[in-house]
């Protein structure tokens with residue numbers, strides 16, 4: 001029986017995928033695997049039984065990745081599972097910026113006691129009029145799961161879409177509509193576009209990417225959308241630019257004292273991925289990845305270990321070894337197995353940064369003593385007999 005613990009509530013659409021071979025436990029100290037959303041894990045001590053942690057969501061800054069990797073604990077996330085939820089809110093954000101829908105709805109609310117509201121509306125509505133997004137130029141910085149989804153949706157709404165991502169993945173490139181203009185220099189996005197939306201991860205290289213210099217290159221009356229992270233934008237420069245009218249609207253999913261209540265800022269309370277569907281998609285993906293790792297040793301979408309896939313084991317035994325990415329590890333594993341007269345029927349080894357992962361299928365069971373010898377090889381972090 002494999003045991004899992006949920007540090008946060010996880011959508012049932014995911015947890016119902018656990019079969020009768022799994023048991024939910026209340027304490028992570030008793031578990032083989034942990035499911036988590038936002039719980040802070042940096043101060044937690046993990047028992048040796050923990051094989052994996054799956055985060056139902058994309059960001060993993062609540063999880064001590066290196067500490068986990070050192071203990072042979074694989075940490076998964078669910079990239080792209082909430083992309084559609086965020087995409088839909090970005091489209092809504094563009095529409096909210098194009099017309100003063102918020103101002104108009106607030107005006108109606110303020111006039112709710114007015115018996116003559118219908119008549120007043122016809123006089124007042126010009127104050128909330130706007131423009132259409134069809135035919136406007138949209139610049140997208142970062143063409144990952146969300147950026148690609150926004151790009152494709154915006155082309156269907158008749159926008160002219162410019163995309164910039166020097167590190168675009170092959171998968172993302174395949175998914176991108178052919179009508180999107182591939183931009184080589186981010187400055188061209190700044191200079192050309194009426195709407196600019198940013199979908200890059202927050203890293204040292206992207207922090208305050210949208211700053212005074214970038215804004216200075218933009219068209220007067222540009223709309224900037226930020227559904228990625230607030231620190232990607234120099235928000236003091238943004239407020240100054242809103243006040244001068246250089247920027248027409250700043251739509252952000254990240255309330256903070258700089259932007260909340262500032263005229264021209266449309267601040268949404270971090271609702272990008274807050275949909276039933278996104279939460280379910282994340283839970284389903286997290287549980288599927290966790291199960292494939294626990295049952296077959298396969299790794300997909302880990303953030304601290306490499307991907308690895310040997311399918312289901314059709315041999316007598318499968319061993320998984322989490323180890324450091326140093327020389328002669330495979331040679332040592334093969335030599336230990338060979339010395340014990342065990343034939344390797346199938347094997348694979350992958351690496352990512354300082355860590356590596358090896359799977360071996362054997363035609364016979366692995367004796368306990370041989371397992372201990374493997375465990376004692378310097379650089380080995382975990383040995384797991386899966387079957």
Ligand SMILES: NC(=O)c1ccc[n+]([C@@H]2O[C@H](COP(=O)([O-])OP(=O)(O)OC[C@H]3O[C@@H](n4cnc5c(N)ncnc54)[C@H](O)[C@@H]3O)[C@@H](O)[C@H]2O)c1
Pocket residue numbers: 058079080082083086141142143144145146147164165166167168169172199200201202205206227228229253270271272273274
């Ligand atoms: N508002 C929300 O609720 C919410 C939800 C999910 C994700 N997010 C944020 O959105 C971001 C993007 O999410 P995603 O799922 O699309 O991630 P992703 O990893 O699929 O895509 C990120 C893309 O950014 C590109 N990139 C990296 N550095 C770049 C640079 N300097 N210039 C241009 N492109 C660059 C990468 O090549 C990649 O294609 C996340 O990092 C997260 O911060 C927000």
